[in-house]
Amino acid sequence: MREIQASEAKTHLPQLLDDVERGDVIVITRHGRAIARLIPELDRRREEIDQAIAGIKALRKRTSKVTVEELLSARHEGHRY
Template identity: 40%
Template sequence: MRTITATEAARRFSDLLDAIEAGESVTVTRGNKPIAELRPARRRTGRDLREALAGITPPDDDFAAAIAQTTSLLTSDRTDPWADA
C-alpha cells in the first residue's frame, strides 16, 4: 500500500483516483499520521444481496402490512399525510 501526504493527494487527485481505479490502495497522511485509507470500491451484485439475506427471517404479515401502508403515503395525493395520525 502506497502512502502519500494530504497535500500530494490534493495536488494529484486525478492521478490518485486513476491509481485506485487500477486496484491500488493508498494511505493518506497529515503531519506523518495516517488519516485515511483509500481503496477501490467493492462492486455489489445480486449474489451479494442474496448472501446477506440468506440467514435473515422474512418479515411477518404485520410488518409487511405496515411497510405497505407507509409506502402508500409516499404515493398518496394527500397534502398532509399526518392528518389522520
C-alpha cells in the same frame, strides 16, 4: 499500498483516483499520521475477480494441464493488485 501526504494528494487527486481504480490502495497522511485510506470500490473489485476466474476457467478448457507458473503469469498480465 502506498502513503502520500495530504497536501500532495490534493494536488494529484485525479491520478490517485486512476491508481485506485486500477486496484492500488493509498493511505493519505498528515504530519506522518494516517488520516484516510483510498481503496477500490467493492463492486468493481468483485467484477475484476470474477473476470479473472472466468479467464482461468477458459484457459483450463483450452489446455489439458496448466502449470502454477502459467497461472501466476496470467494473473499478473495487465493487472496491478
